[in-house]
Amino acid sequence: FRELFGDGSQLGLTFSYAIQEEPRGLAEAFIIGADFIGSDNVAMVLGDNIFYGQSFSKVLKAAAGREKGATIFGYYVKDPTQYGVVEFDGQGRAVSIEEKPAHPKSNYAV
Structure with missing residues (x-):
């Protein structure tokens, strides 16, 4: 995605990325992104x-x-x-x- 969309500026957006170093399941996305998510309500849609x-x-x-x-x-x-x-x-x-x-x-x- 980073290669395709970069920082998102060409779309008028701002993207940031976090890497899952090893395949430990989809739910780990919430752990990796905990600081970004904060107390917001979030959803994971595949x-x-x-x-x-x-x-x-x-x-x-x-x-x-x-x-x-x-x-x-x-x-x-x-x-x-x-x-x-x-x-x-x-x-x-x-x-x-x-x-x-x-x-x-x-x-x-x-």
Whole structure:
């Protein structure tokens, strides 16, 4: 991205970068960017995720209004062994995400 966009000035923007030295998972982005994020509300959206449906904008708005905690968007799939799969507790809260599990704990993929 740095090679493609540089500092962003050609787009009238300012970009800054932080490097993840080793692949330790997507969530590490929040650790690496902690000083930049500060106390702001933030979201991580991956470029290869496609969301659709009439109620998605309502769910997204509710997630943006959350004062604490997090929202994980999952989608019901027939074969969860091909995806990252969410495990839920008895109250329906996400407690883990497992990548391409042999024995999925749900059919909800992220």
